[in-house]
Amino acid sequence: MPQTEMPQSKLTLLGEEIKPGDSVCLQFDVAKLHTRNSIKVPIFVERAKKDGPVLLLLGGVHGDEINGVEIVRRIIRNKINKPIKGTIICIPVFNIFGFLHLSRQFPDGRDLNRVFPGSSKGSLASQFAHEFKKEIAPFVDYVIDFHAGGADRVNKAQTRCMFNDEKTLELAKVFGAPFIVQSKLITKSLRETFHKLGKTALLFEGGKSMLYDEEAIEHAVQGTRNVIHFLNMKKLKTITKNKSIIVKKSKWLRASHSGMFHVQIKNGEWVLKKTLLGIVTDPFGEFEKKIYAPFDCYIFCVNVSPIVNRGDALFHVSLETEEK
Numbered sequence: 001m002p003q004t005e006m007p008q009s010k011l012t013l014l015g016e017e018i019k020p021g022d023s024v025c026l027q028f029d030v031a032k033l034h035t036r037n038s039i040k041v042p043i044f045v046e047r048a049k050k051d052g053p054v055l056l057l058l059g060g061v062h063g064d065e066i067n068g069v070e071i072v073r074r075i076i077r078n079k080i081n082k083p084i085k086g087t088i089i090c091i092p093v094f095n096i097f098g099f100l101h102l103s104r105q106f107p108d109g110r111d112l113n114r115v116f117p118g119s120s121k122g123s124l125a126s127q128f129a130h131e132f133k134k135e136i137a138p139f140v141d142y143v144i145d146f147h148a149g150g151a152d153r154v155n156k157a158q159t160r161c162m163f164n165d166e167k168t169l170e171l172a173k174v175f176g177a178p179f180i181v182q183s184k185l186i187t188k189s190l191r192e193t194f195h196k197l198g199k200t201a202l203l204f205e206g207g208k209s210m211l212y213d214e215e216a217i218e219h220a221v222q223g224t225r226n227v228i229h230f231l232n233m234k235k236l237k238t239i240t241k242n243k244s245i246i247v248k249k250s251k252w253l254r255a256s257h258s259g260m261f262h263v264q265i266k267n268g269e270w271v272l273k274k275t276l277l278g279i280v281t282d283p284f285g286e287f288e289k290k291i292y293a294p295f296d297c298y299i300f301c302v303n304v305s306p307i308v309n310r311g312d313a314l315f316h317v318s319l320e321t322e323e324k
Helices: 066-077 096-100 124-135 166-175 190-196 214-230
Strands: 023-032 038-047 054-058 087-091 142-149 153-161 179-182 200-208 245-254 259-263 276-281 288-292 297-303 313-323
Touching (some): 023 124, 054 214, 066 142, 142 190, 142 214, 200 214, 245 297, 259 297, 276 313
Parallel strands (some): 153 179, 179 245
Antiparallel strands (some): 153 200, 153 297, 245 313, 259 276, 276 288, 297 313
């Protein structure tokens, strides 16, 4: 007797049924501009003929973090998002309101990543978060959320997760970024929302806002390929250039003086105690304040602002590490 095939599970997003083998672009329509123009967020869905996990690839939660947009764009352009098993959902520009103005915030001034799970009667950002949590989030199994450093902070390519979440930590190791950083869940963040829903959500950080970082983009695209291959969604060439450095504990080194800031080391480096990291000077030639490494550590985020104020975060450094 021929083997009876298992029925395909039903998948409905934004009220539209996604059938096996479908390739669709949905429009997430939550609000209009004050000019009455509709602003719709394109959502690209690729469903294979075979059942499998649902993976969400998300860029542009902050409208000025263009690295994440470019990462998801390349994944779509190179057809990495077309699985042979399961479903891959790509949202290149999540906060399209902020992206229009290259701003981190929503038009209401709120950070979208601090208003989840949102409210149907709240602010614009809160309503957007609420609709996403209701219409998209419940149908996802895995999430990779692509970010960049805010303002003038440059992140070395890294993934972040809670190390007691074994499933997410495993995914981070598969992703293979240079650093895996222990990171607590932030209240009302997208990652916390997915965690409460029982989903596996991995956060990627690389580069800085308002600037393409080719190295970080390449790490992210290859890391996504690694994850897709690992989840048996598609056979792809996996590459891990070096072992990930696992940062169990970290801290920020902050400016002790205000002034002009000169970075003296390369981001991602291992430095020894008393290595010169940077210099803060005044514009009049009266003083130079040198910043030394207080202990042996990795540097995995550097503030490249030419002007800093006392107390500004300058270097994100490791306190406790191990190799994958």
